Amino acid sequence: MAGWRFMLIWVLGPSFANAGIINFARKTVLSDLSGGFCRSYRFGADIANNVLYMVGLDGGLIPDDGDASNNYLVTLDLTSSFSTSEGKNYKMTKIDTAVPIVKDMAVWSNAENSTLYQYGGRFLNNITSEDTIWTYTTKEKSWSKQDGTIQPSRLEYGVYTNAPAIQAGFWVGGYRASGTTASITDSTRDYATGMIQLNTTTGQYTALDGPYEAVEEGSLSYVPVGDKGILVYIGGDVPSIKDGINATMSANSWSHVQVYDIAGAKWYNQSTMGTVASRTQFCASVQHDESSSSYQIYVIGGADLESKDTILDVNYLSIPSFKWYSAGPLDDPRMTLTCVTYGRQIFGIGGRLAWADDSQAGCYDAPAFIYDAQSEATRSSFDPTLSSFSLSSSTASDIKATPSPSSWADPAFKTLFGKSAATTSTTANNKPSSTSEPQEVNTSDPSTKGAIAGGVVGGVASLALIISLLWFFVARNKKPKNAELVEIIPHQVQTMSELPVGARDGRSELRGGTQMRWELPADHKGEISELDSGRNR
Ligand SMILES: *[C@@H]1O[C@H](CO)[C@@H](O)[C@H](O)[C@H]1NC(C)=O
Numbered sequence: 204m205a206g207w208r209f210m211l212i213w214v215l216g217p218s219f220a221n222a223g224i225i226n227f228a229r230k231t232v233l234s235d236l237s238g239g240f241c242r243s244y245r246f247g248a249d250i251a252n253n254v255l256y257m258v259g260l261d262g263g264l265i266p267d268d269g270d271a272s273n274n275y276l277v278t279l280d281l282t283s284s285f286s287t288s289e290g291k292n293y294k295m296t297k298i299d300t301a302v303p304i305v306k307d308m309a310v311w312s313n314a315e316n317s318t319l320y321q322y323g324g325r326f327l328n329n330i331t332s333e334d335t336i337w338t339y340t341t342k343e344k345s346w347s348k349q350d351g352t353i354q355p356s357r358l359e360y361g362v363y364t365n366a367p368a369i370q371a372g373f374w375v376g377g378y379r380a381s382g383t384t385a386s387i388t389d390s391t392r393d394y395a396t397g398m399i400q401l402n403t404t405t406g407q408y409t410a411l412d413g414p415y416e417a418v419e420e421g422s423l424s425y426v427p428v429g430d431k432g433i434l435v436y437i438g439g440d441v442p443s444i445k446d447g448i449n450a451t452m453s454a455n456s457w458s459h460v461q462v463y464d465i466a467g468a469k470w471y472n473q474s475t476m477g478t479v480a481s482r483t484q485f486c487a488s489v490q491h492d493e494s495s496s497s498y499q500i501y502v503i504g505g506a507d508l509e510s511k512d513t514i515l516d517v518n519y520l521s522i523p524s525f526k527w528y529s530a531g532p533l534d535d536p537r538m539t540l541t542c543v544t545y546g547r548q549i550f551g552i553g554g555r556l557a558w559a560d561d562s563q564a565g566c567y568d569a570p571a572f573i574y575d576a577q578s579e580a581t582r583s584s585f586d587p588t589l590s591s592f593s594l595s596s597s598t599a600s601d602i603k604a605t606p607s608p609s610s611w612a613d614p615a616f617k618t619l620f621g622k623s624a625a626t627t628s629t630t631a632n633n634k635p636s637s638t639s640e641p642q643e644v645n646t647s648d649p650s651t652k653g654a655i656a657g658g659v660v661g662g663v664a665s666l667a668l669i670i671s672l673l674w675f676f677v678a679r680n681k682k683p684k685n686a687e688l689v690e691i692i693p694h695q696v697q698t699m700s701e702l703p704v705g706a707r708d709g710r711s712e713l714r715g716g717t718q719m720r721w722e723l724p725a726d727h728k729g730e731i732s733e734l735d736s737g738r739n740r
Pocket residue numbers: 250251252253254314315316
């Protein structure tokens with residue numbers, strides 16, 4: 204448990220001070236998707252002030268555009284009803300070219316809804332840039348690089364969740380590869396061993412323990428129980444090699460979920476009851492039922508890791524009974540998607556219809572569909588008045604009969620469910636003691652150098668203080684590629700394994716109609732250059 208568990212890079216403020224705020228470049232670009240759509244995966248998405256923001260759509264995937272260097276921010280206005288299948292409802296603005304075009308990124312809104320943070324994801328256009336965090340202000344509609352703070356390295360294929368109630372965003376799993384990190388030139392995948400917490404008010408990053416030593420995919424959900432709430436991590440695929448090439452993946456059992464008590468900074472391995480099929484590349488949404496004080500985590504879409512067959516079944520895990528139930532299925536298969544929740548309406552965004560890298564991955568009308576958790580069916584239109592959720596009577600009576608799991612992971616874990624959410628009082632309560640525990644680095648490890656000692660102080664807004672106090676961290680042994688960047692890596696460097704394994708799914712995408720456009724497969728430099736040559740720059 205001891206030791207540095209995460210990779211951070213430290214972006215030196217002054218060297219980027221002239222980057223400043225980037226304004227929108229307004230060119231003749233598409234303003235909505237009325238000209239058609241095929242597919243795109245995977246968007247980063249979040250709702251702020253009744254606007255659903257989707258990032259990660261490049262023009263190369265839109266039949267009307269075809270220019271992959273056009274990076275779009277797509278929005279849906281949630282103040283009135285609309286059809287999700289009509290392209291004209293998807294408003295688009297071009298994102299400034301200085302912002303890297305990535306996919307599979309996290310998007311976190313702050314509690315005030317004034318800022319969106321974009322972190323991580325697969326690099327599509329500029330592997331040399333080490334800037335991992337970009338922010339978007341919802342009022343000024345401008346993007347800027349988050350400067351002068353300690354930032355996590357870019358990771359891909361992790362999962363994230365937002366917890367505005369405690370002013371935090373979280374990211375679990377994923378890895379660094381040639382698609383994220385310029386210093387990785389072969390097909391190595393270097394898995395993250397921890398969890399990233401972003402304080403969305405201070406912009407400060409904290410490295411915390413993760414549920415697995417190495418994991419990708421799965422789902423991460425915030426549930427407001429206990430002092431600060433819990434995070435529930437479901438599923439996930441574990442690699443045979445944590446830092447190396449040709450790893451084989453195996454799916455974690457769904458008979459257990461990993462639950463993190465945020466206030467206690469501790470993961471619990473909780474068994475579940477009921478039946479559910481394990482899946483990967485799905486998404487999750489939390490629904491609260493007031494009358495039973497229960498939370499339901501819906502898992503939507505995805506495919507079986509072994510057979511690669513898509514899964515239409517929708518299931519939900521009821522908490523605190525930790526029991527799986529099944530709900531009405533999806534109309535159409537969808538995997539590699541992102542979920543965003545608006546009351547009982549769950550937006551499934553982006554993805555593909557089948558596990559394929561070419562046109563077999565299918566086309567659909569528009570980026571989003573809605574699954575209504577209440578009626579357990581897909582809806583064709585959004586209705587802003589459909590907000591509150593209540594459990595079906597059969598599930599309600601079942602969880603009344605078995606309100607808690609047959610065995611709790613830990614007595615301390617059980618006590619979290621004795622009291623209701625206290626998140627509103629903790630947000631007003633700004634005690635340094637409530638800040639999560641920092642990780643410690645083994646400074647006597649000879650593989651580390653330039654260790655800088657520090658500790659975590661809560662409620663610190665000054666960037667200078669954050670830099671000096673936030674973390675123990677260490678500089679990479681190798682000479683940094685860019686002298687202005689100090690790259691921080693874990694002190695426990697895994698040795699490269701030589702195990703031979705089959706090739707990974709390329710995860711490519713179709714460009715418009717028939718002409719194929721590869722979505723960056725992350726670990727093949729050759730395909731990156733292939734991609735670039737096919738673009739209209
Ligand atoms: C932020 O936006 C969300 C989603 O629209 C909304 O539920 C929440 O009340 C907003 N918060 C504030 C402080 O306006």
